Amino acid sequence: MSKGIDCATPLTVKTVKAIAAAGYGFAARYLVPPGYSKRLKLAEAEAITAAGMQIVSVYETTANRPNGGASAGAEDGVKAFQEAKSIGQPIGSAIYFAVDYEALSKDYDKIEAYLRAVAVVLRGYAVGVYGSYAVIEEMAKRGVAKHFWQTYAWSYGKKSVKANIYQHLNGQIVGGVTVDFNQSFGNEGWWNTKKTPKPEPNNEVKTMNEVDANMIIKKHLQPEYAAAKKNGDSKSAKEAHRLANELRKASGQPLK
Structure with missing residues (x-):
């Protein structure tokens, strides 16, 4: 069991030393594309390790992004993979995808589709999910993640036994940085720049069966492609076609 922090502020050598000295053993930081001020970079990862x-690692651009379903998941999975590789995050460790709002039962199918699409393109990294008690319980039941980070927000006092990390207090100051407090319980999927986690069995290459791939293509990507073509949006149509082919590739089908 270890206590840790998460924050949107990049940590410096000075601030991370202060946080470590205060007794915190891990820091959750954001894998997001260039242009986001909260983005984790290699120098910061090395400072945390030192x-x-x-x-x-957590991926979040907007709070309700997973409600975008499979197409959003495929796009975010590619970006998360690229960021993880760029900072040397070892294969086999986890990337948590944030469901940072009060998701309701009507959202669960889209969140599941999002996480399944993420898994197809994450290529060796383990899928984690951050969210409320209800999200953690439901996504665990559906088998779409291997690591679970629960927030007390929207959890109404309930705590999932499936949680590997539990966020229990927000908006605190440590080492001059605004952070949230967390507790871990094992199997966190964390990493550092010195040690390489051993990939879990069947985790080195993420695959998807043909039925699931075609379901995502038919239900989400084909309608997006058709709508984009109708509206003359060639860029969006091209992207939907590319993501569909990524799913076909991962499930062993011929490309179109």
Whole structure:
């Protein structure tokens, strides 16, 4: 069991030393594309490691992004993979995808489709999900993630036994940085720049069966492609076609 922090502020050598000295053993930071101020970079990852702390990777651009379903998941999975590789995150460690709002039962199918599409393109990284008690319980039941990070927000006092990390207090100051407090319980999927986690069995290459791939293509990507073509949006049509082919590739089908 270890206590840790998460924050949107990039940590410096000075601030991460102060946080480690205060007794925190891990820091959750954001894998997001260039242009986001909260983006984790290699120098910061090295500073966290040098201070003796572990790193938890989380992908979040907007709070309700997973409600975008499979097409959003395929796009975010590619970006998360690229960011993880760029900072040397070892294969086999986890990337958590944030469901950072009060998701309701009507949202669960889209969140599931999002995470399944993420898994197809994440290529060796383990899929984690961050969210409320209900999200953690439901996504665990549906088998679409291997690591679970629960927030107390929207959880109404309930705590999932499936949680590997539990976020229990927000908006605190440590080392001059605004952070949230977390507790971990094992199997966190964290990493550092010195040690390489061993991939879990069947985790080195993410695959998807043909039925699931075609379901995502038919239900989400084909309608997006048709709408884009109708509206003369060639860029969106091209992207939907590319993502569909990524799913076909991952499920062993011929490309179109």
